Structures are given as structure tokens and as C-alpha cells.
Amino acid sequence: MGITMKDIAREAGVSVATVSHVINKTKHVSAEKQRRILEVIGKLQYSPNIAAKNLKMQKTNTAGLVVSSFLDSYVTSIVNGVGNRARELGYNLLFVNTNEQQQYEEEAVRVLSSNAVDGMILSPTTSNLRYLGNFLEKQLPIVFINRYDPHFPEIPRVTADDFQAGYDAAFHLLGHGHTKIGLVLAVPNVTSTVNRIAGYKAALLEKGISFDESLLEIGYATVDGGLNAVKSLLKREPQITALFTLSDLMTIGAVKALNQLSLRCPEDIAIIGFGDFEAAAAMYPPITNVNPPHTIGQTAFDLLLNKMQNFKYTKHIQLPVSLIIRKSCGC
Amino acid sequence: MGITMKDIAREAGVSVATVSHVINKTKHVSAEKQRRILEVIGKLQYSPNIAAKNLKMQKTNTAGLVVSSFLDSYVTSIVNGVGNRARELGYNLLFVNTNEQQQYEEEAVRVLSSNAVDGMILSPTTSNLRYLGNFLEKQLPIVFINRYDPHFPEIPRVTADDFQAGYDAAFHLLGHGHTKIGLVLAVPNVTSTVNRIAGYKAALLEKGISFDESLLEIGYATVDGGLNAVKSLLKREPQITALFTLSDLMTIGAVKALNQLSLRCPEDIAIIGFGDFEAAAAMYPPITNVNPPHTIGQTAFDLLLNKMQNFKYTKHIQLPVSLIIRKSCGC
DNA sequence: TTGTAAGCGTTATCAG
DNA sequence: CTGATAACGCTTACAA
Numbered sequence: 001m002g003i004t005m006k007d008i009a010r011e012a013g014v015s016v017a018t019v020s021h022v023i024n025k026t027k028h029v030s031a032e033k034q035r036r037i038l039e040v041i042g043k044l045q046y047s048p049n050i051a052a053k054n055l056k057m058q059k060t061n062t063a064g065l066v067v068s069s070f071l072d073s074y075v076t077s078i079v080n081g082v083g084n085r086a087r088e089l090g091y092n093l094l095f096v097n098t099n100e101q102q103q104y105e106e107e108a109v110r111v112l113s114s115n116a117v118d119g120m121i122l123s124p125t126t127s128n129l130r131y132l133g134n135f136l137e138k139q140l141p142i143v144f145i146n147r148y149d150p151h152f153p154e155i156p157r158v159t160a161d162d163f164q165a166g167y168d169a170a171f172h173l174l175g176h177g178h179t180k181i182g183l184v185l186a187v188p189n190v191t192s193t194v195n196r197i198a199g200y201k202a203a204l205l206e207k208g209i210s211f212d213e214s215l216l217e218i219g220y221a222t223v224d225g226g227l228n229a230v231k232s233l234l235k236r237e238p239q240i241t242a243l244f245t246l247s248d249l250m251t252i253g254a255v256k257a258l259n260q261l262s263l264r265c266p267e268d269i270a271i272i273g274f275g276d277f278e279a280a281a282a283m284y285p286p287i288t289n290v291n292p293p294h295t296i297g298q299t300a301f302d303l304l305l306n307k308m309q310n311f312k313y314t315k316h317i318q319l320p321v322s323l324i325i326r327k328s329c330g331c
Numbered sequence: 332m333g334i335t336m337k338d339i340a341r342e343a344g345v346s347v348a349t350v351s352h353v354i355n356k357t358k359h360v361s362a363e364k365q366r367r368i369l370e371v372i373g374k375l376q377y378s379p380n381i382a383a384k385n386l387k388m389q390k391t392n393t394a395g396l397v398v399s400s401f402l403d404s405y406v407t408s409i410v411n412g413v414g415n416r417a418r419e420l421g422y423n424l425l426f427v428n429t430n431e432q433q434q435y436e437e438e439a440v441r442v443l444s445s446n447a448v449d450g451m452i453l454s455p456t457t458s459n460l461r462y463l464g465n466f467l468e469k470q471l472p473i474v475f476i477n478r479y480d481p482h483f484p485e486i487p488r489v490t491a492d493d494f495q496a497g498y499d500a501a502f503h504l505l506g507h508g509h510t511k512i513g514l515v516l517a518v519p520n521v522t523s524t525v526n527r528i529a530g531y532k533a534a535l536l537e538k539g540i541s542f543d544e545s546l547l548e549i550g551y552a553t554v555d556g557g558l559n560a561v562k563s564l565l566k567r568e569p570q571i572t573a574l575f576t577l578s579d580l581m582t583i584g585a586v587k588a589l590n591q592l593s594l595r596c597p598e599d600i601a602i603i604g605f606g607d608f609e610a611a612a613a614m615y616p617p618i619t620n621v622n623p624p625h626t627i628g629q630t631a632f633d634l635l636l637n638k639m640q641n642f643k644y645t646k647h648i649q650l651p652v653s654l655i656i657r658k659s660c661g662c
Numbered sequence: 663t664t665g666t667a668a669g670c671g672t673t674a675t676c677a678g
Numbered sequence: 679c680t681g682a683t684a685a686c687g688c689t690t691a692c693a694a
Contacts, residue, residue: 002389002445002446002469002671004670004671004672005671005672006671014680014681015680015681015682016671016672016673016681016682017673017674017675017680017681017682017683018679018680018681020672020673020674021673021674021679021680024673026673026674027674027679027680028679029679029680030679030680033679033680045465045468045469047441047444047445048445048671048672049386049445049446049670049671049672050442050445050446050447050672051382051385051386051389051391051446051447051670051671051672052386052446052670052671052672052673052686053671053672053673054382054385054386054672054686055380055382055383055385055386055670055671055672055686055687055688056671056672056673056674056685056686057672057673057686058333058382058686060382062425065426070407070410070411070414071407071408071411071609076401076402076407077402079401079426080401080402080428083401083426083427083428084428084430087427087428087435092425092427092442092447093425093426093427094393094423094424094425094426095396095410095414095424095425095426096414096418096423096424097411097414097415097418099415104418110378111381111423113378114333114378114379114380114381115333115380115381115382115383115687116381116382116423134376137376138333138376223609249609252609252610252613255613256612256613259613277610278402278554278580278583279583279608279610279611279613279614280610281587282583282586282587282590282610282614282615283610283613283614283615284613284614284615333687335686335687335688336687336688337687345664345665346664346665346666347665347666347687347688347689348664348665348666348667348689348690349663349664349665351688351689351690352664352689352690355689357689357690358663358664358690359663360663360664361663361664364663364664379687379688380686380687380688381688382686382687382688383670383686383687383688383689384687384688384689385670385688386670386671386672386686386687386688387669387670387687387688387689387690388670388688388689389670446671
């Protein structure tokens with residue numbers, strides 16, 4: 001079917017070894033043969049069979065990227081960052097979105113291991129990844145991004161400073177006099193969420209306000225999910241005067257909910273979101289957001305590179321967040 | 332290094348052929364041996380070497396997806412659709428974003444061919460893809476998505492009805508009495524853009540309004556790109572009373588530009604965008620958009636499946652668009 | 663029902 | 679500087 005190195009060798013009157021050497025520049029070959037080989041390669045439009053190369057080299061030059069959702073701007077920026085860095089460094093990217101289904105995730109990890117990739121970047125669906133043990137034993141280089149499983153400290157990870165994110169949002173709202181701050185989240189059992197809540201809690205406690213679990217509301221990480229979550233939260237806890245929403249789609253949903261309830265933002269209810277999306281500044285009102293790190297994807301790939309070179313590598317990196325203050329918080 | 336079928340065979344006291352057969356269920360094996368083999372596989376945490384399998388089978392179960400940009404919601408939805416369908420059908424996805432650089436695109440196509448993928452879905456950077464000829468000769472299954480090169484009618488493609496999109500937007504604005512409609516675009520030499528402009532032109536002509544090229548403005552496909560483009564367009568052509576922006580990021584930029592120029596929307600300038608982003612309904616004003624097809628990604632994958640089964644397959648599919656009317660058009 | 667062995671297209675060792 | 683040739687780990691006739 002395809003044309004192989006053997007064909008090139010025959011046509012150019014040399015051995016396959018020689019062909020391989022000129023292709024990979026792995027040994028010096030006489031100018032004449034080199035010329036002939038290159039010429040034949042061009043004429044026959046030959047390109048090496050990557051599957052064969054991968055088998056022989058025990059290396060694929062491909063990295064896996066497994067994320068848990070996709071439409072969110074934060075995830076998009078992660079994919080973007082990883083993809084750019086991968087291309088810069090000559091790696092291919094095998095991309096999987098698990099849609100928050102652990103079953104898909106396990107499947108993806110299983111497929112990507114066993115020589116499909118040289119390593120992988122994982123944003124897991126939960127923080128209890130018992131199945132991962134097997135793959136670590138196989139020395140599969142993995143790094144966590146955004147979320148992680150604390151049971152595997154030996155896996156390098158890059159995260160946003162989620163604690164700070166929660167703290168900053170709550171601190172800022174407290175500064176505006178809000179004491180009943182609703183918190184709208186999508187995925188509870190995940191380190192990023194847990195840490196943001198911890199930060200939120202810490203800021204409250206600092207002001208002597210005790211944490212009230214009924215101010216939390218779980219919804220789907222979509223616009224409608226945010227909308228519904230805010231509606232039911234506000235119905236249940238009408239004393240709420242501010243909202244912290246943990247994903248940009250939910251933030252948009254929150255704004256819609258307030259509109260539908262004829263509540264003004266920020267006068268009646270203030271909003272701070274996590275994740276800065278492009279439209280935030282052009283919304284009504286312009287949305288104050290906690291801005292996640294934009295370099296998280298690239299950083300993850302760099303960690304992976306280290307992990308692939310040295311399986312003992314085990315660094316944890318936490319990237320700072322910042323508050324982008326606009327109008328929805330009442331400033 | 333890794334553990335192979337040979338190890339399983341030895342440990343279970345059978346031949347590699349038998350192991351292969353139980354793994355792939357490709358022949359009946361006695362219950363007893365089957366049990367033993369499965370047990371050993373479990374104990375040693377064996378998983379087959381995919382590179383070897385790919386080489387032997389001349390098939391990778393992997394599809395390539397090459398898009399030209401990423402942060403745009405339309406592209407995101409394409410990636411999402413292709414990814415979901417790929418997973419449903421048991422395919423992996425090799426993902427590349429070319430950032431509108433033809434050089435990256437050529438490189439990506441070259442890498443993805445030569446047995447890295449069984450086929451690929453391509454949203455090209457231009458409509459002149461001479462380099463593609465080689466790969467077609469090699470029988471690499473390709474399908475176009477969103478954009479295409481008309482010189483290759485034998486490549487199946489799925490596109491939005493971009494002509495209709497341009498027509499609908501212009502027709503609607505004309506209905507509101509606008510005759511000077513600015514058109515803000517990012518990538519001129521590409522079928523989607525060209526067809527949208529053609530539709531816009533057709534609607535004008537129907538009303539007896541002649542096409543004025545100076546009403547077009549090119550900018551970067553970002554928020555700032557849209558912002559700058561609108562500012563310079565409005566400065567140059569102050570008689571403009573409506574805008575049609577061809578990407579959601581640019582639409583957001585347009586809204587920002589009007590704010591900065593203290594122009595009211597829709598009273599002073601109306602806006603219709605292409606590509607419906609999640610925040611559109613929560614902006615000020617809520618943005619009227621041409622809604623691109625949401626199934627384009629899945630459809631592309633299905634076309635690819637057909638093309639892989641039968642290289643003669645050459646269908647072109649055009650998916651309808653629809654106008655989502657909100658406030659920015661003056662309704 | 664099971665095993666032997668050829669071969670997929672490379673790379674790299676080892677002689678010449 | 680060049681060429682045979684043995685792997686890499688799997689699938690699949692073909693034989694037993």
C-alpha cells in the first residue's frame with residue numbers, strides 16, 4: 001500500500017540503513033548517495049511510517065490532554081496553552097474531554113497509556129483516583145492541571161491559587177458590607193472547588209462571620225445551570241445580597257437569573273465570578289471576576305517535559321490569581 | 332521495559348497467539364486457558380502496545396482535527412462536536428490549532444498523514460491548498476469543515492450556509508431601514524468569509540443598493556481586533572448605521588467600541604454578529620446573532636467515517652443557519 | 663483448540 | 679562510508 005523505506009532504498013540503489021541515516025541525519029552519508037536518496041524521496045512523496053517508528057523507538061512524541069469539560073473559557077485557555085506549547089516543542093496532542101464522567105476518564109487514561117502517548121496532562125473529574133496507581137507503576141508520566149488528587153503527591157501539578165481566589169472574592173464582597181454571600185458551584189468533590197470554598201470560608205471567619213453551608217448551591221456548569229441554581233438559592237435564602245459563581249457560564253446564568261427576578265445588579269445583588277471570559281466587560285453590568293492564570297496550560301506542559309525526563313520529578317506549582325474589578329461588585 | 336504479550340503467554344503457559352485471541356475475542360479459547368490468561372493480565376496490569384498494534388493493523392483508530400484558531404465559540408463548538416462523536420465511535424483525536432498560519436497547517440498535515448491518523452478533519456487557513464495534492468494521492472482521507480478549498484471538490488465538506496448567513500443579516504438590517512451596513516471580518520481569503528460577503532451583497536442588490544467595498548473592514552479575530560476595526564471603520568465611514576461582525580470576539584469588541592465612542596446601540600448603530608456565544612443574551616444590549624449550526628462537528632466526523640470506508644465518497648453538506656433576534660438590531 | 667512463525671516499517675548494531 | 683540483519687510487540691495465516 002504505502003511506500004516504504006525499502007522502496008526508496010531500491011529505487012536509489014542503496015540500503016535501507018543508509019536511507020534511514022540520511023532521513024534522520026544520524027550518520028554521515030556520501031554527498032552523491034544523499035542527493036539520490038533525497039531525490040527519490042521527493043519523487044515518490046515518501047514519508048516515514050510513524051507507527052513503525054514509534055514501535056521501534058518506544059516513544060510517540062505525543063502527549064495526552066484529558067480535560068473534564070470544554071465549553072468553559074478557563075478550560076479553553078488551558079487547552080490553548082497546552083496546545084501551543086506542545087507545538088512549539090514538536091509534540092502532538094491527543095485530546096480527550098471526559099465531560100465530568102469518571103468512566104470516560106478511566107477509559108481515556110487506559111488508552112493513552114500503553115504507548116499511545118509519552119505522557120499526559122490530566123484534569124480529573126474527582127479527587128479520588130484510585131485507578132491511577134496502576135499507571136504510575138508503569139512509569140507513565142502524568143501531571144495534574146487545575147484539579148488534582150491529594151493522594152498522589154508524587155504527581156507534579158499546576159493549579160491556580162484557588163484558596164486565594166475564594167478569599168479574594170469573599171474579602172472584596174465583605175468590604176462592600178455583604179455578609180450573606182451565596183456561593184454557586186458545579187462540581188463539589190474536586191480540589192479546585194474545595195479550595196475556593198476554603199478561601200471563602202477563611203475570609204468570612206476573619207470577619208467573625210460563621211460559615212453557613214446553606215449559602216452554597218450546586219448546579220450544572222452551564223448558563224441554564226447557573227440560572228436555575230441562582231433562582232433556587234435566592235428563593236431558599238432571600239437574605240443573600242451577593243453571589244460568588246465558580247464558572248463563567250454559571251456567572252452568565254446568574255446575571256440572567258437576576259434579570260428574570262427583576263433584581264438589580266449590583267444594587268440588589270452583587271456578583272463576582274471565577275474565570276474571566278471575553279464578554280465580561282461588555283455585559284450589563286460589567287462583571288467583576290477572579291482572573292485565573294493564563295499560563296497554566298504552558299506550565300503544565302513544561303512540568304510534563306520534566307516528568308518525562310525524570311520520573312522522580314514531583315514539583316507542585318501554584319499560579320496566582322487576580323481580581324478584575326468592574327461593576328458587578330458594587331465598586 | 333514494559334510488559335508484553337510474551338510475558339503474559341509465558342506466565343499463563345500458553346502461546347502469544349492464544350493471548351492475542353482472548354484479548355481481541357477473535358477465536359474461541361478454552362474456558363480454562365481464558366481464565367488463566369485474563370488472570371495473569373490482571374495481575375501484571377498488562378495493556379497492549381498500541382504502536383505495535385497500529386503498525387501491524389495499518390490503522391490507528393485516531394482521527395486528526397486541524398483548526399485554524401481556537402478561542403472563538405464557533406471553533407470551540409466544532410472541536411466539542413468532533414470530540415464527542417469521536418469518543419462515541421471509539422476514536423482518539425489528535426488535535427492541532429494552526430493559529431491561521433499556513434506553515435503550521437502544512438506541517439500538521441504532513442505529520443498527521445503517514446500513519447499517525449486514519450483520516451483528518453481540516454479547517455484550512457486559506458482557500459488555496461496546493462500542497463494537499465500529495466496527500467490525496469496517498470489516499471489520506473480528509474474532510475473539510477467550515478472552510479474549504481474549491482479546487483478540491485473530491486474532498487467531502489461540511490459548512491454552514493454562509494451565504495444565507497450574510498444574506499439574513501443584511502436583509503434584517505435593511506428591513507430596519509439601514510442602507511450603510513459596515514462589515515467587519517478577520518480572514519478575507521477564506522470561503523466562509525467570501526460566502527458571507529456574497530450573501531450580504533446579494534441582499535443589498537435586491538434592494539437596489541450597490542455594494543460599497545469601503546464598508547468592509549479587516550481586523551484581528553479578537554476583542555481588541557474588533558474594537559479597533561470598528562473604530563477605524565466608523566472614523567472612515569461615519570455614515571454607517573449598522574454593523575455585521577463575522578466572529579463573536581469581534582462582536583464583543585464592536586460593542587466595546589461603541590461604548591468608547593459614546594454611540595448607543597441600536598439607536599445610533601445596530602449590530603448583528605455571526606456566531607452565537609453564551610453571553611450574547613446577557614450583554615447590553617442583548618446581541619442579535621446569526622446562529623451557526625451546532626451539529627457541524629459531529630457531521631464532519633460522520634463524513635470522515637464515510638470517506639475512510641470509501642475513498643470515492645465526496646459529499647458536500649451545507650447546514651442551515653438561523654437568526655437569533657435580540658435587541659442590538661433595533662427590534 | 664492451540665501453537666509456530668512470518669511480517670508490519672522502522673532503527674541501530676555490527677561487520678565489512 | 680555502507681549494508682545485512684536483528685529487534686520492537688503485535689496479528690493472523692497455517693499447521694498440528
